[in-house]
Amino acid sequence: MADESIIADDSEPGGDGWTLGRLARDLGRRIPLYCFEKLLVLGREKIPTMSIPNGIDQRAFPVYKRYTRMGSLNMADTIVKAVTDRQQPNGFRIKGERIRLDTEADDLADSLDLWNTVDRVCDDVAKYGSGYVCVTSGVSGDSKVSIQYASPWACNVSDDENAGCVYSHDPVENKERLMLFRLTESETGQRSVYYRIAEREHVRSLVAPTDEDEVQRIGDTYDTDNPEYWEPGNDWEWAGEPITQGMEYALANNHIPLYRGGPEGYVSQVSPHIPTILRIDQGIFDRMCIVTMQAFRQRAIKGLKRMTYRKTDPQVQAGMATEGQPIQYDSLFAMSPAALWLLPDDCEVWESQITDFRPFLEAESNDIKHLATASRTPVDVLSPDVAGSAAGANLKHEQLVAKVNKLNQRIGKMFSQALRMALTLNGDKQAAERTYEMTWLPPEPRDWMSLGEAYSKIKGGLPTKTIWRLVFGLNDQEMADAEQDLQDAAFQQALANETVALNAKTAEQTAGTLPDELASMPDGDMFDDGFEDSDA
Numbered sequence: 001m002a003d004e005s006i007i008a009d010d011s012e013p014g015g016d017g018w019t020l021g022r023l024a025r026d027l028g029r030r031i032p033l034y035c036f037e038k039l040l041v042l043g044r045e046k047i048p049t050m051s052i053p054n055g056i057d058q059r060a061f062p063v064y065k066r067y068t069r070m071g072s073l074n075m076a077d078t079i080v081k082a083v084t085d086r087q088q089p090n091g092f093r094i095k096g097e098r099i100r101l102d103t104e105a106d107d108l109a110d111s112l113d114l115w116n117t118v119d120r121v122c123d124d125v126a127k128y129g130s131g132y133v134c135v136t137s138g139v140s141g142d143s144k145v146s147i148q149y150a151s152p153w154a155c156n157v158s159d160d161e162n163a164g165c166v167y168s169h170d171p172v173e174n175k176e177r178l179m180l181f182r183l184t185e186s187e188t189g190q191r192s193v194y195y196r197i198a199e200r201e202h203v204r205s206l207v208a209p210t211d212e213d214e215v216q217r218i219g220d221t222y223d224t225d226n227p228e229y230w231e232p233g234n235d236w237e238w239a240g241e242p243i244t245q246g247m248e249y250a251l252a253n254n255h256i257p258l259y260r261g262g263p264e265g266y267v268s269q270v271s272p273h274i275p276t277i278l279r280i281d282q283g284i285f286d287r288m289c290i291v292t293m294q295a296f297r298q299r300a301i302k303g304l305k306r307m308t309y310r311k312t313d314p315q316v317q318a319g320m321a322t323e324g325q326p327i328q329y330d331s332l333f334a335m336s337p338a339a340l341w342l343l344p345d346d347c348e349v350w351e352s353q354i355t356d357f358r359p360f361l362e363a364e365s366n367d368i369k370h371l372a373t374a375s376r377t378p379v380d381v382l383s384p385d386v387a388g389s390a391a392g393a394n395l396k397h398e399q400l401v402a403k404v405n406k407l408n409q410r411i412g413k414m415f416s417q418a419l420r421m422a423l424t425l426n427g428d429k430q431a432a433e434r435t436y437e438m439t440w441l442p443p444e445p446r447d448w449m450s451l452g453e454a455y456s457k458i459k460g461g462l463p464t465k466t467i468w469r470l471v472f473g474l475n476d477q478e479m480a481d482a483e484q485d486l487q488d489a490a491f492q493q494a495l496a497n498e499t500v501a502l503n504a505k506t507a508e509q510t511a512g513t514l515p516d517e518l519a520s521m522p523d524g525d526m527f528d529d530g531f532e533d534s535d536a
Helices: 016-042 061-070 075-084 103-111 114-128 212-219 248-252 271-295 358-375 390-425 448-458 464-470 476-508
Strands: 089-094 131-136 146-150 155-157 163-170 175-185 191-201 258-261 299-302 348-351 436-440
Touching: 016 075, 016 114, 016 155, 016 163, 016 175, 016 191, 016 212, 016 271, 061 271, 075 114, 075 271, 075 358, 075 390, 089 103, 089 390, 103 114, 103 390, 114 131, 114 146, 114 390, 131 390, 146 390, 155 258, 163 258, 191 248, 248 390, 258 390, 271 358, 390 436, 464 476
Parallel strands: none
Antiparallel strands: 089 436, 131 146, 131 258, 155 163, 163 175, 175 191, 299 348
């Protein structure tokens, strides 16, 4: 069934119908896990109702059923956000170039609001194990470049990344559509990229992540013997022939327009730890049940052998009962603050003792530590009251940083390739020949004191730009701004130095003095021109 075509008249092995069928069914098999992972992250997973003790009073059943919804500790969301909160994109650069500044890529990313798409994809990768983007010429078919976010709930890409599909539903026409992208190579070595659309008239059959009721229902089937997979069926029809027109930008980059990113094996941050998370939830539920049950202590009377009243009983002598009348023990030992029990001879009252649930708390703490170790999440993130050594805490943070860096590398590769394709579509004919690299800010917060100390130690040993990039984590645009700031500061300093020198030279100059012979002459002789007034 997995290899059958979903197109009635296109069943050739390796053909478009066969390829689309494999992609669609592989997507359908992941849906129950996606639903359950979403419930875990939202804290909406439920303890199975089979965990409620058998023989429980029906009046108490709603209380225990309520506990099945309350007995969950939202560890999945903490594990996810420990990763995503540390993923901060920093820009793009041309890899291997001597001049690394490439503002064109950053400008295009800014115009496409790509950073918001990066955040959504990082969130998908952490929750579901994979994230998708699609490079197109715009929603309305115009020439505007677009790197669109694509949901992992509706997309799938083959392992060799030569084929991919995207599911959609049109509520107006009541049609389901599957768009197939393929990169093929003929026997002569000629490659081509095309897309093709299959459709059928049908209500939406693939669950939407926003449909909370369906997500809850399908998610509850994940951890059972019969998880509810999505089966696309085989009643689809091609809406037309394969279309290669307008796909030249994809062919130039030797890739379909649909990109997938994620860790090795495309496993989420939650999936490997589902048993541990469920074990912690089960322990919390059991503890809540024990606390509730022991809040109402059970009491018993030991030594009761008679079932009827005797003549000597106080109740008979007081006229409250007759000899031989059955004793109603349920009313005789009624619970009341002012109740007084009359116990027969040789009777003893027994009362249940409080159960020590500290072992449950210790087991829960140990499970949290195990979860932190397995997920490479610092223990203090999952449980702030857990004490540990400073060396151990640093080691856990190093493991988390290494995990984030690895994810950034794989996600960054996908976005670098998608941006290169977008630049090609935008008219940059040389973009397909370049290798772009996405840069990220350091996963840990910047400690400027430590950075300043590191700079003082390696200053002079490495070029200034290398220190800016590796130590301070500046991107190309920030380095260009820093260079401009240095030039402005140097100009201002040179101008200030020139002003100081000019002021000093002016201060050294004094008023001129006349020679002694001129200074001793009368004022009239000093300006005598040798002519008499009559000569004028």
